Amino acid sequence: MKDEITREDRVDALGGMGCKRKRVEDARFTQGKGKYVDDIKLPGMLFGDFVRSPYAHARIKSIDTSAALAVDGVVAVLTADDLRPLGLHWMPTLAGDKQMVLADGKVLFQGQEVAYVVARDRYIAADAVELVEVEYEDLPVLVDPFEALKSDVVLREDLVAEDGSLPDGAHGPRKHPNHIFTWEVGEKEATAQVIDSAEIVAEESMYYHRTHPCPLETCGCVASMDKVNGKLTLWGTFQAPHAIRTIVSLISGIEEHNIRVISPDIGGGFGNKVGAYAGYVCSVVASIVTGVSVKWIEDRMENLMTTAFARDYWMKGRISATPEGKITGLWCEVTADHGGFDACADPTKFPAGFMNICTGSYDIPTAYLAVDGVYTNKAPGGVSYRCSFRVTEAVYFIERMIEVLAIELNMDAAELRRINFIRKDQFPYQSALGWEYDSGDYHTAWDKALKAVDYDGLRAEQAQRVEEFKAGKTRKLMGVGLSFFTEIVGAGPVKNCDILGLGMFDSCEIRIHPTGSAIARLGTISQGQGHATTFAQILASEIGLPADSITIEEGDTDTAPYGLGTYGSRSTPVAGAATAMAGRKIRAKAQMIAAYLLEVHDDDVEFDVDRFAVKGAPEKFKTMKEIAFAAYNQAIPGIEPGLEAVSYYDPPNMTYPFGAYVCVMDIDVDTGVTDIRRFYALDDCGTRINPMIIEGQVHGGLTEALAVALGQEIAYDDMGNVKTGTLMDFFLPTAWEVPNYETDYTVTPSPHHPIGAKGVGESPHVGGVPCFSNAVNDAFRAFGLRHTNMPHDHWRIWKTANDLGLHG
Amino acid sequence: MTDKMHIKMTVNGQAQEFLAEPRELLIHTLRERLDITGPHIGCETSHCGACTVTMNGKSVKSCTVFVAQANGSDVTTIEGLGTPDNLHVLQMAFKEHHGLQCGFCTPGMITRASKLLEENPSPTEEEVRFGMAGNLCRCTGYQNIVKSILAAAAEMNAAKEAAE
Ligand code: FES
Ligand code: FES
Numbered sequence: 001m002k003d004e005i006t007r008e009d010r011v012d013a014l015g016g017m018g019c020k021r022k023r024v025e026d027a028r029f030t031q032g033k034g035k036y037v038d039d040i041k042l043p044g045m046l047f048g049d050f051v052r053s054p055y056a057h058a059r060i061k062s063i064d065t066s067a068a069l070a071v072d073g074v075v076a077v078l079t080a081d082d083l084r085p086l087g088l089h090w091m092p093t094l095a096g097d098k099q100m101v102l103a104d105g106k107v108l109f110q111g112q113e114v115a116y117v118v119a120r121d122r123y124i125a126a127d128a129v130e131l132v133e134v135e136y137e138d139l140p141v142l143v144d145p146f147e148a149l150k151s152d153v154v155l156r157e158d159l160v161a162e163d164g165s166l167p168d169g170a171h172g173p174r175k176h177p178n179h180i181f182t183w184e185v186g187e188k189e190a191t192a193q194v195i196d197s198a199e200i201v202a203e204e205s206m207y208y209h210r211t212h213p214c215p216l217e218t219c220g221c222v223a224s225m226d227k228v229n230g231k232l233t234l235w236g237t238f239q240a241p242h243a244i245r246t247i248v249s250l251i252s253g254i255e256e257h258n259i260r261v262i263s264p265d266i267g268g269g270f271g272n273k274v275g276a277y278a279g280y281v282c283s284v285v286a287s288i289v290t291g292v293s294v295k296w297i298e299d300r301m302e303n304l305m306t307t308a309f310a311r312d313y314w315m316k317g318r319i320s321a322t323p324e325g326k327i328t329g330l331w332c333e334v335t336a337d338h339g340g341f342d343a344c345a346d347p348t349k350f351p352a353g354f355m356n357i358c359t360g361s362y363d364i365p366t367a368y369l370a371v372d373g374v375y376t377n378k379a380p381g382g383v384s385y386r387c388s389f390r391v392t393e394a395v396y397f398i399e400r401m402i403e404v405l406a407i408e409l410n411m412d413a414a415e416l417r418r419i420n421f422i423r424k425d426q427f428p429y430q431s432a433l434g435w436e437y438d439s440g441d442y443h444t445a446w447d448k449a450l451k452a453v454d455y456d457g458l459r460a461e462q463a464q465r466v467e468e469f470k471a472g473k474t475r476k477l478m479g480v481g482l483s484f485f486t487e488i489v490g491a492g493p494v495k496n497c498d499i500l501g502l503g504m505f506d507s508c509e510i511r512i513h514p515t516g517s518a519i520a521r522l523g524t525i526s527q528g529q530g531h532a533t534t535f536a537q538i539l540a541s542e543i544g545l546p547a548d549s550i551t552i553e554e555g556d557t558d559t560a561p562y563g564l565g566t567y568g569s570r571s572t573p574v575a576g577a578a579t580a581m582a583g584r585k586i587r588a589k590a591q592m593i594a595a596y597l598l599e600v601h602d603d604d605v606e607f608d609v610d611r612f613a614v615k616g617a618p619e620k621f622k623t624m625k626e627i628a629f630a631a632y633n634q635a636i637p638g639i640e641p642g643l644e645a646v647s648y649y650d651p652p653n654m655t656y657p658f659g660a661y662v663c664v665m666d667i668d669v670d671t672g673v674t675d676i677r678r679f680y681a682l683d684d685c686g687t688r689i690n691p692m693i694i695e696g697q698v699h700g701g702l703t704e705a706l707a708v709a710l711g712q713e714i715a716y717d718d719m720g721n722v723k724t725g726t727l728m729d730f731f732l733p734t735a736w737e738v739p740n741y742e743t744d745y746t747v748t749p750s751p752h753h754p755i756g757a758k759g760v761g762e763s764p765h766v767g768g769v770p771c772f773s774n775a776v777n778d779a780f781r782a783f784g785l786r787h788t789n790m791p792h793d794h795w796r797i798w799k800t801a802n803d804l805g806l807h808g
Numbered sequence: 809m810t811d812k813m814h815i816k817m818t819v820n821g822q823a824q825e826f827l828a829e830p831r832e833l834l835i836h837t838l839r840e841r842l843d844i845t846g847p848h849i850g851c852e853t854s855h856c857g858a859c860t861v862t863m864n865g866k867s868v869k870s871c872t873v874f875v876a877q878a879n880g881s882d883v884t885t886i887e888g889l890g891t892p893d894n895l896h897v898l899q900m901a902f903k904e905h906h907g908l909q910c911g912f913c914t915p916g917m918i919t920r921a922s923k924l925l926e927e928n929p930s931p932t933e934e935e936v937r938f939g940m941a942g943n944l945c946r947c948t949g950y951q952n953i954v955k956s957i958l959a960a961a962a963e964m965n966a967a968k969e970a971a972e
Contacts, residue, residue, distance in 0.1 A: 026903040029911025030918060031895070032846020032886035039845040122836075123829070216850045216858060216912045216946045267848070267912025268946045300851040528910025528947045696906045699949030727855035727944070734941040735950040 010609045015548060016541030017755065020692040023533045024548075025526075034265040037220045037235055038297050045222070046075055048283050048296040049125035051115040051132045052306070053107035056143070056377040056720020057155070058136040060103055063115060068128040073120035075290055077132060078282060080104040091251055091281055094274075094499055095351065096170025097180070097342035098158075099380060101278045106139070108155055108340030109379045110720050111305035116282040118294060141720040145314065145337040145374035148178040155340060155375045170342075171351040171373075180342050180373035185356040185433050191368035194329035198320030202408040206400055207789045208393050210312035210337065210378070210714045212304050213385040214732065215527070217267025219307050220297035221280050223287040231258050232287070236280060238263045238555075239273040240565025242523055243502060245557045247276050252284060263555035269527035270704070271383035272308045274345045274567050301725045308345075309378070309714055310385030312337040313393045319401045325409050327420050330364050330432075332397060334371040336382075342373060344382030345567070346389050347497040347504060353389025354488050356433035360398035361442050361486040361658060362420040367432040377720040386704050386765040388489040388569055395485045399770035403482075403777060404786055413778075414455060417484050418446060428751075435488060437656045441684070441748045446484060449660035449682045452744060455480075458664060466782045475670050481663035481775025485767035489759045490573025490655040499564065505650040506574035507561035508582040510539065512643035514632040516625030517549035520582070523563010524575040525555040529697070529761055531571060534689045535579050538755060542583030543590070544610035544624035561646055569657075569759035572689065573750075578649035580754040585645035589631075593643075594622045596636050655750045655758035659683040661767050665775040669806050672798035674710060674776065681767070682744040686758035695743050698764045702741050705768025707733050709776075711793040731793070780804060815879050819844065820888030830876035834868075835859045837875045838885060846886035846915040850944065857943030860916035861885045867923045869942070886915035889922055897967075898922055898960045907956030909947035917943050921957045929968075930961060 015021050028034050065077040080102040083089035090098045103114040115132050119125035142148040142155065154160060154177040161167055166174045171181035195201055221236030232254055238244045241263045249256040266273065279296040286294040298307065318331040336352060338344060346353040352371035359367050384390065402420075406413035421442040422429045429437040458480050465478045494503030507523040520539055524531060532552040540547040554560055563575060587607060594612035595602040598620055605612040613621035622630070630636070631643040664678040681698055688694055711731035715723040724730045749756025769790075776792040777785060783804045788796070801807060812827040819842060826841060833852075838844040838861070850856035852871045859871040862884040870883075890896035898918045901907065908914040917940070924931065924939040931939065936957050937950070945953060 022903055023906070023908075025911065026908060027892075029908055029914045030886075030899040030902050031890065031892065032844075032915040034911045034914075036845075036848065036912065038839075038849065041840075041843070121840075123832070214946065216856060216910070216944065217848065218850075266910065267850075268910040270946070297849075300853065300856075528912075530909065692906050696909060696948060696952060699951045700909060700947045701949075703949035704946070726853055727851050728853065732856075732944050732946065734944060735937040735954060736941040738937075738950050740951055741949065 007609060014540040014544065014546050014610060015537060017537050017687070017689050019537065019690070021533055021537055021547060021690055023530050025530060025532050036217055036265045036267055037222060037237055040222045040235055040264065042222065042224060042293040045293045045295055046118050046120060046286070046290060047122040047125045048279070048286055048294050049117050049122065049129050050113045050302070051117065051129050051134065053103065053110060053112045053114050055107055055136050055138050056110045057108060057139040057141045059106045059139060060114070061135040061137055064133040065115065067131040067133065068117060071124060071128045071131065073124035074117060074128045075120070076118040076286060078102065078116040078285065083285060086285065088251060088281055088285060091276065093341055093343040095342040095344040095346065096348065099341035099343055101281045109377055110722055111302065111379060113278040116286065118286045118290065141377045142178065143376055143378060143716050143718060143720050145335050145376055148374050148376050149176050151178065154178070155377065178375045180338055180375060181351050183351045183371045184369065186368040187366055188368045191329050191331055191366045194366045195318050195320040195331055198328055199323055200321045200408055201318060202401065202405040203318045204401060204404045204787050205316045206397070206787060208311045208313040208315065208396055209790055210309050211385065211708050211712050212309050212714050212730070213270035213272040213383065214304065214730065215268030215270050215272050218298040218300060218303040219273055219277060219279065221283050222293055222295045223283040224293035225287040225291065227291050231260065232284065233260045233262065234284065235262045235264055237266050237273045239269045239525060239527065239567050241525055241555050242557050242562045243499060243564055244276060246502060247500065248284065261557045263525045266525065266527040269567070270386045271310060271345070271567055274383055275308055275343060277307050300727060304714065304730055305722045305725050306379050307381065308383040309339065309381035310383050311393060315397050317397060317401045319405050321405060321409065325411055325416050325419055327362055327364050328366065330359055330367040332358050332369045336371055336373045337376050337378060338373050338382050339376060339378040339380040341380040343380035345384065347491055347499060349496055350389060353384065355390040355394050357391055357435060357486065357488045358394035358397050359431050359433055360395060361422060361484050363422045363426065364432055369433055378716060384567060386701060387762045388487060388491065391487055392766050392769060395766050396770045396773070399483045399485065399774065400787060403774055407781065407786055413482055414450060418443065421446065436653060437486065438653055438750050438752055439748050440486065440656060440658055441746065442484065442658060445658065445660045445682055445684055445746050448744065448746065449662055449680060453662045453678065453680050475668060477667045477669055477779040479665040479667060479775035479779030481665060481771045481778060483661045483767050483771035483774060485763070486656055486658045487763050487766050488654045488656055489569035489762065490651055491570055492654055493652060494650045502564060503650065504564045505648050506563040506570065506578050507646065507648045508575060508578040509561045509646040510582045510586055510644060512586060512628045512631065514629050516545055516628040518545055519551045519553060520579065521553045521560040522575045522579065523561055524566040524571045527566065529571065530693045534693060535576065537689055538576055538579050539583050542580050543586050544607070569762045572757045572759045573655045573753060574649060574651055576757055577651060577754050578647045581649055582645045582647035585647060586643060589643060590624060590627045592639055593627050593630050593636060597622050597630055652752050655686065655753060657683065657685045657758040657760060657763050659763055659767050661771040663771045663775040665779065667776065667779045667797060669801045672794035672801065674792070674797065676739040679739055680742045680744065681764060682746065683760060683763050684746045684748050685760035685763065686747065686749045686753065687756035688745065688747065689757060694760050697761045698743050699741055701762060701764025702768045703733055703738050705765045706738065706772055707731055709769050709772035709790050709792060711791045713791050813876055815875055817878055817880065818882045820884055828875050830874055832875040834870040834873040834875055834878045838870060844885050844887055848912055848915065850912065855944065857920060858913055858916045860920045860943060862919060862923055867920050886919050889918065896922065897964050898957070901956040901960035901963065905952050905956040905959055907948065907953045913943060913945040917945065917953060925961050925964065929965060933958060
């Protein structure tokens, strides 16, 4: 009987890497038994709610809390004056700036937190919020970063010295009171020279509008101070629970071992839940003050208006080429609107994230990038919305510049990309702006994509459509959107990546139980990515125990090893690597145990799927299950009992996933309505751990890209009022607007990652946005359009058509 | 604050009786008063559908129903659709076809889909997309949700045919 089990059967039985394992998370989620932060209920728990500023810029003359305090059920109303003695009225931001927790004398954006009401239930809290009387004196509002850099209106008096001089910011000298930093990368003079003397130069200005990650679950927390034991427990929507623990400890003075941070199930993050928000600090303080637990949950409007915007980059580009289309230089200047406080979530040494990946997938010999951060009267944030630290902006920039250059050269944009791709033999490739691309095979991916969509056929159809349009036979134009992206994810090597001084390694700790099952804990936290499923698959392949016998646990700082969390597609590249490395430590010990049991030398046994067998005598073996038991019941000379391992993985480099996308879109010139007829997405994320989950990530990322490209924006009026504060105005596509996507792949493993994986969750968003946008722009190329800004909602597209004289 | 009202309703087959302010929202009644936390809150403005339940045979967004309006009603939530030992076909189909990621929209999605399939047992893909347009998902891009619902419909129809 035993002989009939083949090696393949044994591989299948593990449910390891590469299989479409069904998700272990789904049982609880499909039955309504997920445990999200708002599901937590503790005895006597109070509710916190904010009084928020209706003004974008105003001085606070007075706050009267008496009427609110008189409401039955209201326990406390906190203002900056209450937090000041604790030193908690301001808090540090992730970007080296500081931010008011509660308005300290003035407000800098609409929706800013002014007072925090604590009450018996959320209805009473909401009633009391209405009764807090705040007297404001409104100040001139700055919503345009270019104007802010010229204005006499000083937004941050706290950053101007008494003599009027400007002390350096966290990222060097500042040239105006509303200026935050200048970040320069590359060769300024050399690039200018190359471009100025080039035969072909294309220039374009583009605005990557402000938007918001808007996960379906808003941010929230429950703080519970146990005064008897001096222990604080903080549950919350944290994408980086360990970092939150350290931050809470640093700002509250509570020793880190007395703080337990728990991220329960999280209803999507997309970057929104990386930062530390006023709600967390106020809830902790309120729990300390009242001695009972306090819950704070944002409503949707608060979420859109205050926590974590993304993008808001004004970009100016120049790109030069030979007449044959070989790119010779790239220049990029960015004015970055950071809002009232610089709370961008980037590694410390990268104030504009990895914007310097803006040379994209192309072999560009000379380049220069300069980013200026600016304060305005908008909400702080600047998070990576489903992307790795400004990579979305970078990829959009270069993929638009390529299209504009193609127009300048009167060349096909697919061909222009092809002749400029970094060639396979050039990897590892040193980019002009300082990155070492680990691996890639762009030409193969591009050819596969173009073939799959019959690219030449599409162009022929498009040309015919233009003729028909000109002949008055149709009112619909056709756009072919292309994008080829290279992401940079998996931050990152501790030598250059840290957040608040914390190195961006990650971790995994494994315990094998005597009967051959296991638990592994990681420093990351899933927000829908399915870590409990996929990390068990990695381990199954590494340690030869079935994935179904491995529990994955994350998010509890009392039990999980320290790690920097989940964002920037870093879970697989960093924690996934830690998981494999910890697994290999288990295997190394298992090898010694197996050799002992088989009475041979360590080197005479080899790992084979789920066992160690004697080399050359595969019938002599010990399964990992048997080895696990032996680890607990045998006294093996020279080997400690037990079978556990921990790995802290400091990645030697980032990983560089890439992909080729094509979008075919029909546009009704008279209504501006877009119809996505086809979307093809080829992703290369290196080794594929679970194809089903990869596909799901691609569908989701593309849909968020569609949203951003076609309508989703956080818009302000001149007074700094948020115009898109509800889901009525803030575009989230429904099933009705979203197409079916075709997914495809190539596999170019990362050479430095233990299992060759690169991460995929954000690629489709990064590559998708320019693809949708290029389709819209491309539809009008035949009528002289070079560039039009996103979001391409129906009105803007109609306007583009109108400006081009297409309405007769 | 207003006077409390005497409310009676049936939730997942169980009779419930309590005093509540009429302005209390049904979603809070379910989640906070009755500890039925399957339905979620994503917006409180009727846009996202995370709070979807079935009330008197219709899909409703429970964030926009006052408990006063729900007085005397019969409410079913995700918790009333299946049990761990006897899952609803949709609950299995969503797992099988990867129709969920973070799971936050899932209870509302499945509850709405169950109603949709009662209203239209053999929907086309278009009909599913239209019928589900009141439920937002930020994670899946809907492709696998649609696939899950169509697969569940096919399975339910096959089971019905076999029984006949
Ligand atoms: S919470 Fe009810 S529709 Fe969003
Ligand atoms: S699975 Fe996350 S919102 Fe739908």
